[in-house]
Amino acid sequence: MSILTTEDLTRRVGEPKAVSGLSVPPRVTPDNDRRPILAVSNLSKGFGKVTAVDAINFEVFEGEIFGLVGLNGAGKTTTMLILSSLLNPDSGNATLCGYDVVKEKDSVRRSIGFVFEEEAVDIYLTGKQNLDFAARMYSLPKQEREKRVAEVLKTVGLEQHANAKVRDYSGGMLRRLEIARGMLTSPKVLLLDEPTIGLDVQTRRYLWDYLRRVNKEMGATVLLATSYLEEADYLCNRIAILHEGKIVALNTPEALKGSIGENLITLKVSKGSQEEFAELLIGENLVMPELSKGPQEEFAELLREMPWAKSVESHDGALVLSLMDKSIGIPEIVRLAKTHGFSISSIKSSTPNLNDVLLHYVKKSVEEHDG
Amino acid sequence: MEVQEVTHKPLFEGEPIYSMWLRELIRFSAMRSRILATFASPLIWLLFLGIPLSQIFASGGASQSVPGGLPFFAFIVPGIVSMGLLFGGTNSGVTVLWDKEFGFLKEVMVAPVRRTSLMIGRSLGALTIALIQALATIGIALILGTWLGFRIISVAGFFLAMGFMIITFFAFVGFGLTLGALIENTEGFMTIVRMLEFPMFFLSGALLPLTVIKGIPVLYQLQFINPLTYGVDGVRGLLTGVFLLPAWLDLTVIVAFALLFLFLGAYAFSRMEVD
Numbered sequence: 001m002s003i004l005t006t007e008d009l010t011r012r013v014g015e016p017k018a019v020s021g022l023s024v025p026p027r028v029t030p031d032n033d034r035r036p037i038l039a040v041s042n043l044s045k046g047f048g049k050v051t052a053v054d055a056i057n058f059e060v061f062e063g064e065i066f067g068l069v070g071l072n073g074a075g076k077t078t079t080m081l082i083l084s085s086l087l088n089p090d091s092g093n094a095t096l097c098g099y100d101v102v103k104e105k106d107s108v109r110r111s112i113g114f115v116f117e118e119e120a121v122d123i124y125l126t127g128k129q130n131l132d133f134a135a136r137m138y139s140l141p142k143q144e145r146e147k148r149v150a151e152v153l154k155t156v157g158l159e160q161h162a163n164a165k166v167r168d169y170s171g172g173m174l175r176r177l178e179i180a181r182g183m184l185t186s187p188k189v190l191l192l193d194e195p196t197i198g199l200d201v202q203t204r205r206y207l208w209d210y211l212r213r214v215n216k217e218m219g220a221t222v223l224l225a226t227s228y229l230e231e232a233d234y235l236c237n238r239i240a241i242l243h244e245g246k247i248v249a250l251n252t253p254e255a256l257k258g259s260i261g262e263n264l265i266t267l268k269v270s271k272g273s274q275e276e277f278a279e280l281l282i283g284e285n286l287v288m289p290e291l292s293k294g295p296q297e298e299f300a301e302l303l304r305e306m307p308w309a310k311s312v313e314s315h316d317g318a319l320v321l322s323l324m325d326k327s328i329g330i331p332e333i334v335r336l337a338k339t340h341g342f343s344i345s346s347i348k349s350s351t352p353n354l355n356d357v358l359l360h361y362v363k364k365s366v367e368e369h370d371g
Numbered sequence: 372m373e374v375q376e377v378t379h380k381p382l383f384e385g386e387p388i389y390s391m392w393l394r395e396l397i398r399f400s401a402m403r404s405r406i407l408a409t410f411a412s413p414l415i416w417l418l419f420l421g422i423p424l425s426q427i428f429a430s431g432g433a434s435q436s437v438p439g440g441l442p443f444f445a446f447i448v449p450g451i452v453s454m455g456l457l458f459g460g461t462n463s464g465v466t467v468l469w470d471k472e473f474g475f476l477k478e479v480m481v482a483p484v485r486r487t488s489l490m491i492g493r494s495l496g497a498l499t500i501a502l503i504q505a506l507a508t509i510g511i512a513l514i515l516g517t518w519l520g521f522r523i524i525s526v527a528g529f530f531l532a533m534g535f536m537i538i539t540f541f542a543f544v545g546f547g548l549t550l551g552a553l554i555e556n557t558e559g560f561m562t563i564v565r566m567l568e569f570p571m572f573f574l575s576g577a578l579l580p581l582t583v584i585k586g587i588p589v590l591y592q593l594q595f596i597n598p599l600t601y602g603v604d605g606v607r608g609l610l611t612g613v614f615l616l617p618a619w620l621d622l623t624v625i626v627a628f629a630l631l632f633l634f635l636g637a638y639a640f641s642r643m644e645v646d
Contacts, residue, residue: 084481086477086480086481105483106483107483109481109482109483110483112481114477114478114481116477116478118477120477120478121478122394122398124397124398124401124402125394125397125398125401129397133390133393133394134478134479134482136386136387136389136390137386137387137390137479137482137484138482138483139384139386139387165401181478
């Protein structure tokens with residue numbers, strides 16, 4: 001049969017180089033990187049009655065750092081295990097470098113590096129022995145093996161500790177060793193499951209910069225599962241937010257933040273409004289202003305009518321106003337309050353971060369589910 | 372259209388098998404307590420159980436029970452050797468699943484290597500350690516045997532016994548793997564394994580002649596459905612020249628048991644997923 005199917009073509013193009021060619025990573029040029037290196041369609045997986053992954057679809061392009069974020073139990077790890085061919089999905093399918101993750105497990109495994117959330121190194125061996133051992137699993141020739149082990153040890157800055165037993169490593173050194181192991185075969189796709197969990201700020205920053213270098217210099221596509229939103233924000237080109245096994249949002253970090261408004265204004269309306277003042281005069285105001293359906297709610301309604309208000313939500317006794325337009329800020333809000341006889345007791349302006357985004361989409365997903 | 376695997380793995384994956392074997396040995400030599408236990412354990416059994424038990428038989432009454440006119444100490448040595456094979460083999464089989472649980476194995480499962488190659492390499496490592504222990508036991512026994520009457524009948528017998536030990540060991544690796552696959556949770560897992568291992572050891576003719584409990588038919592019969600009985604008898608026969616059961620029966624049973632459980636264990640292992 002000499003007919004080439006699209007699948008064949010994808011496979012040829014995406015085929016990882018043979019072992020001897022591992023040291024020559026593919027070049028990533030931004031112009032022609034619109035080829036999905038990872039394609040996931042309708043993927044589902046359940047454990048007993050729990051649906052861990054629920055019919056998800058997404059594509060990751062060559063050279064990208066793609067983030068899977070979500071709360072604990074959102075289905076991140078399950079997705080990663082399926083994509084790495086270690087777990088079979090119940091339904092749907094996924095291809096990595098053109099290889100089917102169920103039917104072509106070996107080709108998938110040859111194309112990836114995986115850094116597990118839990119420790120997956122042998123603490124009774126030295127750092128170097130661990131890497132050497134991992135390299136042997138890929139049957140790398142001796143010279144190639146020694147070269148690669150030395151290279152990755154250097155890249156993660158562990159060459160000084162190469163011959164120390166891993167049980168004596170610090171948490172940061174351990175993670176660096178695991179990442180070194182993941183990079184050992186210069187994989188086309190590096191899967192990282194919570195790579196910086198339990199690390200201090202400094203070590204985390206160090207690892208982030210290292211991962212960026214790995215992505216840029218070695219051209220590895222990175223799939224990152226994390227519950228640290230600032231990590232995803234710092235590293236990822238695009239992010240998928242998972243909630244209860246479903247993708248509830250997928251875009252660039254900037255677009256995601258933009259989708260909940262350019263500017264967030266958090267404010268409290270005090271009992272200085274005319275109505276409130278009147279109530280105070282006749283001695284009926286015995287409830288906390290936050291709890292009364294008084295001025296704060298009225299002001300919220302007023303704000304909702306404004307064309308520049310994207311959304312107004314009540315949160316912890318304060319109003320959270322999300323704005324479409326950066327030109328509207330605190331002065332406009334204060335002026336509006338004054339004109340309508342409201343008085344503001346506290347107000348602050350902030351730009352949305354990914355934590356706001358995650359909570360927003362999770363809340364939205366819950367509401368849709370309930371509705 | 373059926374998607375075919377693009378790359379073909381060799382049937383025999385030398386490097387991964389070798390490195391799994393090497394890793395077992397490095398781990399073994401990295402833990403001093405394990406090395407110590409390898410030599411101390413047979414010494415303890417031989418000194419503190421072998422010698423006292425042989426005194427009972429030496430002091431008269433029960434001497435007829437020792438078959439083939441073998442000194443009791445010589446009788447018990449192959450029993451202690453077989454114990455090492457039973458515990459070592461079963462442990463090696465069941466701990467494969469522990470490795471999976473605690474992550475050591477995850478890093479190799481993500482490599483493009485046959486599951487069975489990992490299992491073979493690992494078992495060969497455990498076998499090497501078990502054989503070191505068996506040799507240590509025999510060595511210690513030979514020294515003590517100058518007083519207590521243990522000697523190896525022939526060089527050929529010794530090498531045949533080693534071969535028989537290897538088959539017996541793999542029979543219990545398969546047994547351990549199968550147990551590991553059947554019992555999914557790791558809590559209390561070792562307790563269950565011990566609850567199976569110890570009766571197998573006690574009712575195998577390793578410590579006492581099979582005929583001692585002839586008067587209790589239920590226990591007596593149980594000895595003959597215990598595969599270790601045939602393992603012990605084979606090792607003893609080849610080392611000392613005294614078989615209690617036909618040699619061909621020992622070999623047939625232990626080979627059949629090894630094939631059955633290795634097949635079941637390999638099947639369970641090859642289907643194993645990381646979850």
